[in-house]
Amino acid sequence: MAIDDTRLVTPAAMGAIDAAAARGGIDSFTLMQAAGAHVAAVVLAHYPDALRVVVVCGPGNNGGDGHVAARLLMQSGVAVARFGAPPKPGGDAARAFTECPGSLAPLEDWQPRAGDVVIDALFGAGLDRAVGDDVAAVIARAEATGTPVVAVDLPSGLSGRTGAPTGPCFRAEHTVTFAARKPGHLLMPGRALCGRLHLCDIGIPARLIASDDRLWRNHPGLYSDHLPVADAAAHKYTHGHLAVFSGPLISSGAARLAAVAGLRAGAGLVTVASPPNAVLTQASHFTAIMQRALGGADALADWLGDRRLSAFVLGPGFGDADKARAFTRQLADTGRPVVLDADGITAHAACRDALGAAFGGAVRLALTPHEGEFARLFPDLAKDPALSKVDRARAAAAMLNAVVVYKGADTVIAAPDGRSAINADAPAWLATAGSGDVLAGILGGLLAQAMPVFEAACAAVAMHGLAARRAGIGMTAEDLAGQVRPPDHSAADAGRT
Numbered sequence: 210m211a212i213d214d215t216r217l218v219t220p221a222a223m224g225a226i227d228a229a230a231a232r233g234g235i236d237s238f239t240l241m242q243a244a245g246a247h248v249a250a251v252v253l254a255h256y257p258d259a260l261r262v263v264v265v266c267g268p269g270n271n272g273g274d275g276h277v278a279a280r281l282l283m284q285s286g287v288a289v290a291r292f293g294a295p296p297k298p299g300g301d302a303a304r305a306f307t308e309c310p311g312s313l314a315p316l317e318d319w320q321p322r323a324g325d326v327v328i329d330a331l332f333g334a335g336l337d338r339a340v341g342d343d344v345a346a347v348i349a350r351a352e353a354t355g356t357p358v359v360a361v362d363l364p365s366g367l368s369g370r371t372g373a374p375t376g377p378c379f380r381a382e383h384t385v386t387f388a389a390r391k392p393g394h395l396l397m398p399g400r401a402l403c404g405r406l407h408l409c410d411i412g413i414p415a416r417l418i419a420s421d422d423r424l425w426r427n428h429p430g431l432y433s434d435h436l437p438v439a440d441a442a443a444h445k446y447t448h449g450h451l452a453v454f455s456g457p458l459i460s461s462g463a464a465r466l467a468a469v470a471g472l473r474a475g476a477g478l479v480t481v482a483s484p485p486n487a488v489l490t491q492a493s494h495f496t497a498i499m500q501r502a503l504g505g506a507d508a509l510a511d512w513l514g515d516r517r518l519s520a521f522v523l524g525p526g527f528g529d530a531d532k533a534r535a536f537t538r539q540l541a542d543t544g545r546p547v548v549l550d551a552d553g554i555t556a557h558a559a560c561r562d563a564l565g566a567a568f569g570g571a572v573r574l575a576l577t578p579h580e581g582e583f584a585r586l587f588p589d590l591a592k593d594p595a596l597s598k599v600d601r602a603r604a605a606a607a608m609l610n611a612v613v614v615y616k617g618a619d620t621v622i623a624a625p626d627g628r629s630a631i632n633a634d635a636p637a638w639l640a641t642a643g644s645g646d647v648l649a650g651i652l653g654g655l656l657a658q659a660m661p662v663f664e665a666a667c668a669a670v671a672m673h674g675l676a677a678r679r680a681g682i683g684m685t686a687e688d689l690a691g692q693v694r695p696p697d698h699s700a701a702d703a704g705r706t
């Protein structure tokens with residue numbers, strides 16, 4: 210493929226890329242022709258029985274792509290009707306408008322008919338506010354009549370930067386985008402509003418699609434060079450020793466899930482450290498996983514003297530917030546990597562800055578919050594409507610000098626240096642009780658094997674999704690943990706969306 214399909218480019222950065230292409234002698238009208246041709250091809254391929262293609266065109270270049278598609282469809286013998294307002298004279302869109310035969314009726318004139326397919330070419334990268342009443346009425350009409358919509362670049366009304374609608378928004382069956390995916394194609398609810406995404410090469414060279422965004426879809430290229438190496442000469446300690454802290458008897462299952470996942474992710478040894486009264490219960494479940502009774506701080510300090518302990522997971526089912534804070538501080542002092550999940554995150558809601566300060570220096574803290582946990586730790590970021598999920602995760606990562614795995618259907622992994630990835634291919638059935646404990650365990654297992662934290666987090670999120678696919682729909686978290694496999698170096702690009 211001539212384009213880099215792993216990079217995500219914000220609409221603003223895309224504008225800069227277009228300008229660089231123009232400086233390099235690439236004609237913008239030629240790009241528009243290519244864009245319109247891809248849209249027409251998607252419509253022809255997916256709606257061969259359409260009786261009429263309705264192209265709704267906006268004032269900018271998104272509308273220009275619509276005029277090109279309209280002309281090409283007419284030339285293919287398709288019945289086409291165009292609605293909208295003519296573009297301002299002088300630019301590419303005006304030229305595309307002029308070159309398309311036939312009239313342009315006002316937007317409000319569209320009366321849906323059976324057999325209509327809508328090409329939404331109203332707004333794309335240039336959307337900067339909520340759509341007006343005229344566009345909102347068209348969106349409502351398409352939705353009420355179930356008319357299929359093919360969106361050009363982005364469904365009109367959707368922010369390509371945040372994945373959030375700015376107001377009323379088309380729900381497309383297909384979205385045809387150009388040169389690079391935008392964050393809004395992967396972030397929810399944008400991903401759902403786009404329907405099936407077609408990423409099309411319009412002739413912008415891949416070398417130009419290297420913006421400063423440092424944002425990718427999660428894919429093996431982000432981490433494969435850092436995966437633990439399966440070494441014939443290895444012994445168990447070569448692959449590290451992961452410690453998982455269990456909560457009280459009643460909630461001890463969460464640590465078990467994390468421990469099993471950590472072992473399956475390749476950690477050489479895994480020990481579950483439990484309050485003394487939970488040890489017997491834990492022991493009755495395990496053979497390969499080791500046990501340790503751990504009372505308070507002194508016992509932990511004693512254990513931490515074992516240099517072979519190489520990573521820690523604290524939080525799943527942990528309960529006691531005071532103890533979580535005290536243990537975390539002791540773990541921070543070891544200089545070794547720590548995963549904080551669930552109660553381990555919530556315990557620091559009132560002392561977030563102290564947590565960040567305890568983990569200064571080389572990055573060795575990973576946090577795996579879901580929406581609710583994120584809001585508890587970062588209420589200021591969670592409340593700010595101007596921020597995308599990527600912005601929030603990045604700001605949180607920078608604040609705490611930690612890698613943040615902000616979970617959801619669109620899990621965002623962010624590093625303090627700004628590198629970020631959106632994971633958009635996990636199956637929906639991954640959202641089940643205990644699933645997060647498994648993710649924390651996988652991540653702990655990779656960190657125990659000395660992977661750097663950002664790379665380990667990207668790999669862990671991918672492995673979690675792969676395990677869910679293996680376990681299949683209807684799985685429980687136990688099934689999920691049982692399907693975790695060490696990362697496969699030879700695996701094909703499993704991150705493709």
Ligand SMILES: NC(=O)C1=CN([C@@H]2O[C@H](COP(=O)(O)OP(=O)(O)OC[C@H]3O[C@@H](n4cnc5c(N)ncnc54)[C@H](O)[C@@H]3O)[C@@H](O)[C@H]2O)[C@H](O)CC1
Binds near residue numbers: 362
């Ligand atoms: N490299 C590429 O990806 C190419 C993309 N192309 C297409 O060009 C558009 C972006 O075009 P642009 O003119 O910058 O923006 P829009 O057409 O989306 O809209 C701009 C226009 O609309 C006004 N506006 C914005 N929001 C609203 C609103 N809510 N209500 C009313 N008016 C609004 C804004 O002020 C501007 O006047 C990209 O998406 C692709 O489809 C090129 O064809 C080829 C290269």
Ligand SMILES: [K+]
Binds near residue numbers: 332365
């Ligand atoms: K559009």
